[in-house]
Amino acid sequence: MAALGNKKTQKISSLELPQRLAQARGDAELDLLITNVQLLDVITGEIYPTAIAVGGQYIVGVGLEYLDSPAKRMIDGEGAFVTPGFIDGHLHIESSMMSPFEFEKATLPLGTTTAICDPHEITNVLGAKGFSWFLRSAELMEQNLFVQMSSCVPALPGFETTGSDFTLDEMKSFKDHPSVLGLAEMMNFPGVIYADKNVLAKVEAFDDLNLDGHAPLLRGKQLNAYLLAGIQNCHETVTLDEGKEKLQKGMGLIIREGSVAKNLKTLAPLVNDFSSAQCLLCTDDRNPFEISHEGHINFLIKELINKHSVPVHVAYRLATYSAAKHFGLKRLGLVAPGKKADIVLLKNLEQVAIKDVLIGGKFVSELKLENHIQEKLTKSQPPLENTMKRKPLVSTDLQYDLKKGSYNVIEIVPNEIITKHLLVGFDGQNFSETDVLFMANIERYGKNLPAGLGLVKGLGLQSGAIASSVAHDSHNLMVIGTNAADMAFAANTLIECGGGFVVVDQGKIQALVKLPIAGLLSLDSAEEIKSGIEKLKVAFRAQGVVLDEPFIQMAFLALPVIPTLKLTDRGLVDVSKFQFISLFQEA
Known part of the structure; x- marks a missing residue:
């Protein structure tokens, strides 16, 4: 039977407890004594000088009364604050x-x-x-x-x-x-x-x-x-x-x-x-x-x-x-x-x-x-199998066949994962709003289903496409672009490499971060990942993106439990009603 008391960190074992009690009483040598520190008491709000007595993994005592206690190791905290x-x-x-x-x-x-x-x-x-x-x-x-x-x-x-x-x-x-x-x-x-x-x-x-x-x-x-x-x-x-x-x-x-x-x-x-x-x-x-x-x-x-x-x-x-x-x-x-x-x-x-x-x-x-x-x-034993099982796409897989009328458009809210639901007109050549881009959510688990197609405003992208295998929470392929050819190329790049983030323009890779573990995680160091992110930032900014973190923002455009309008691989979801709606808004 599960119980919180049996979880990690919750217990000092019965075999260990007598030794820790002896250390707390001052009857046994401490493993570590930290002196000359000032404790920030997060209950009372006070700050006061103290010493911290440690036995094994645990604090066995706190107070200046331990200053004369023998310890295997003594550390002078040099006046540091302790929390x-x-x-x-x-x-x-x-x-x-x-x-x-x-x-x-x-x-x-x-x-x-x-x-x-x-x-x-x-x-x-x-x-x-x-x-x-x-x-x-x-x-x-x-x-x-x-x-x-x-x-x-x-x-x-x-x-x-x-x-x-x-x-x-x-x-x-x-x-x-x-x-x-x-x-x-x-x-x-x-x-x-x-x-x-x-x-x-x-x-x-x-x-x-x-x-x-x-x-x-x-x-x-x-x-x-x-x-x-x-x-x-x-x-x-x-x-x-x-x-x-x-x-x-x-x-x-x-x-x-x-x-x-x-x-x-x-x-x-x-x-x-x-x-x-x-x-x-x-x-x-x-x-x-x-x-x-x-x-x-x-x-x-x-x-x-x-x-x-x-x-x-x-x-x-x-x-x-x-x-x-x-x-x-x-x-x-x-x-x-x-x-x-x-x-x-x-x-x-x-x-x-x-x-x-x-x-x-x-x-x-x-x-x-x-x-x-x-x-x-x-x-x-990390799961290193390739999870990108989608067949490569062609441009015609991302055809919108737009006609005159009104369209349901997702508007990104900067620094939020909620979105706005816009109704945007199309006159046959141009949208009534600026910065409206094509977006697709593409199933990647081997079923090769037709892509979910949508429109998005607020990214700022002026050319090419960006794509990601991180798309909360089912993590199908998300791609946003100005044209179907670059969108298909971006998606295919990630299918080929096992997942990640990519910026492309005119059929060329501008920056790529590979995420081989489930299309989500890297095998590289934090420093290497950070360097890869910096290259992504240079690339997408050069193509007009105005958001600081477009890949993270894009990942949440797929999550159908966050208001208001989202795009899954199966289509547009009105989260306020929890129902699918069409891209084209019938009059």
């Missing part, structure tokens, strides 16, 4: 394009000691084979990686073609794994609200663990119904009033700041001493470029303090204690006796200037994570 390790409350590692081990190397030194991920991207492509790889990876990592049970494969049954199923029986088979905290984001909120028996069966199967939500713009009676089913949180809140209502009704507010979906500015005014108990932070989808140039959870803390006037202790509380309490992680989230020694040492609190990080009592700077990536990757 608990940071917790990312919801993310998809696949969106970083890095393997879990490369992700660990990139984010653990930035203070992210715990990540709660949903691998539904790779699970949509490979099913249990992809999900189980993440569990094997978690077992090999220093970072605390929790793997929530992907609940919606596909996100909206009947609206898209997915690479694999993930049945309830398969989900239950993983439930007792120590890295599984509960059910991942339940995106099919209509299924919950209207009591779909298959959806409720998943909720019921995991209702003794955590139940993560996903409910953009959900309000009123429908929100009440969603919460009644036991859903605990939402990371998809996009308006202030929506966030306030969710807090008022007891929902955990996970405030997101990813590479595209940026909600920190909107929701920060809701954060205060009272509400902080119910607020936490997440990155959701963040790529190596942003991680390298801005940071991870450390960046969100810095933004809260410096741009949104959130008190220092409250900002750090959201990233530590509040998140740990929300997920029932009783030995994480504080620098206190009995907690895992996941600690961040900082030179400056306001700037989140990190001096060093400890994970389980070990200094991250001494772990040489980069030296073990290939060994861990091999041991984890």
